[in-house]
Amino acid sequence: MNTIPLEYYLVVGAVLFTTGAVGFLLRRNLLVLLMSIELMLNGVNLTLVAYNRHYPVNHGGQVFAFFVIAVAAAEAAVGLAIVLSFFRLRKTVRSDEADLLRN
Amino acid sequence: MNEIGYVNFAFFGLCTLLMLVGGVITVAAKNPIRGAMGLMATIVGVAGMYLLLSAEFLAAVQIIVYAGAVVVLFLFVIMLLGPSATSAKDTRDWSARYLAAGVFLATSVGGMVLLFQSRLAGSAVTELGAAPRGLGTIEGVGHELFTTALVPFELSSALLLVAVVGAVAVARGKQPDPTMLPQASHDGVSPTEKKTAAKEGVS
Numbered sequence: 001m002n003t004i005p006l007e008y009y010l011v012v013g014a015v016l017f018t019t020g021a022v023g024f025l026l027r028r029n030l031l032v033l034l035m036s037i038e039l040m041l042n043g044v045n046l047t048l049v050a051y052n053r054h055y056p057v058n059h060g061g062q063v064f065a066f067f068v069i070a071v072a073a074a075e076a077a078v079g080l081a082i083v084l085s086f087f088r089l090r091k092t093v094r095s096d097e098a099d100l101l102r103n
Numbered sequence: 104m105n106e107i108g109y110v111n112f113a114f115f116g117l118c119t120l121l122m123l124v125g126g127v128i129t130v131a132a133k134n135p136i137r138g139a140m141g142l143m144a145t146i147v148g149v150a151g152m153y154l155l156l157s158a159e160f161l162a163a164v165q166i167i168v169y170a171g172a173v174v175v176l177f178l179f180v181i182m183l184l185g186p187s188a189t190s191a192k193d194t195r196d197w198s199a200r201y202l203a204a205g206v207f208l209a210t211s212v213g214g215m216v217l218l219f220q221s222r223l224a225g226s227a228v229t230e231l232g233a234a235p236r237g238l239g240t241i242e243g244v245g246h247e248l249f250t251t252a253l254v255p256f257e258l259s260s261a262l263l264l265v266a267v268v269g270a271v272a273v274a275r276g277k278q279p280d281p282t283m284l285p286q287a288s289h290d291g292v293s294p295t296e297k298k299t300a301a302k303e304g305v306s
Contacts, residue, residue: 003108004115004155005228011215012119012152016126016145018211023130025204031135031181031188035142038173039126042149053156053231056238059247062158066244067252069161069168070259074266076173080180081274087184088276 009050017043030086030093034079041072115155121148135188139177146170158239 020039027033045065052061083093090097121144128141146169153162181188237243248256 003231004111006231007218007228008115009152009156011218012122014211014215016122016149018208019123019126019130021211022204022208025207026200027130028200029135029188031177031184032130032132032138035129035135035138035177038142038169039129039145042122042145042169046149046152049153049156049158049161052158053234053238054229056235058251059238059244062161062239062244063247063252065158065161066164066248067255067259069164070263073168073173074262076176077266077270078273080176081270084180084183084274085276087187091187093184093188 006050006054010047013043013046013050015043016040016046019043028094028096030083030095030098033095034076034083037079038072038076041068044068111155114151118148118151118155121145121151123148133189135181136178139174139181142177143170143174146174153239156239157234160239160241160244 017040020036020043023036023039024033027036045068048061048065048068050061052059052065055061086098087093089100125141125144125146125148129138129145130141132138132141146165150162150165150170153159153165
């Protein structure tokens, strides 16, 4: 037994995804919400790369993880711009305060 | 288990520790700067896992893009916002949030327990064999990227361009474009004064 079994990676990725999702549901700070999204994307990426290692005929999983990283970078840039714009409007970063369209 | 196996397991344990501790810090830290540091630890741990999974190119991309760009962007915004980036403790509406998070946590922990019972208990784990040559190298990933995944690759460049322009447009706010202002005339009124005067006239 030289290598680590596949299931270990899957469990670690699932735990990371769960951490991010619970943080996304619990916290009310917009910056922490964006960071939780990054945690979830990293958990999914780990799963993709682990399955690619299990089935190494082509690089499908790794290429998909590459695109996920690109989308995550774009999402972080636009999300942080929205946070800045929202802060300019409301002087806070709490997601509770984002109720301009409520009534 | 030989020595290489022990080294592998020690590295795997170190990366797991980095990832999970960093993830918990990210989610639980009151100060977002500490959260960003936890996110950095998580990203380094995931990059170590990529190395173990023979995805060297992705490990380098992970460090460069995430640790080098995304976390630094977070830190820039946190420091731009200053002390107001740390939101005060909120008491309103807490029950629904804790209920949702609890339901999600219970579901995923239950799923993982089921997985343990079915797969890991009977030591019926999936052993990963030796990686084929060229898995995860720049040549391998690049060949895949420029043959079968060419169209999504080109589309991702468009996505990044739109994201750059969109981020600038959203974060810039409503600032008057100096080229669109009325030209400074010879009556000694500055363009901004003229603009405010025009606004008041309209409203």
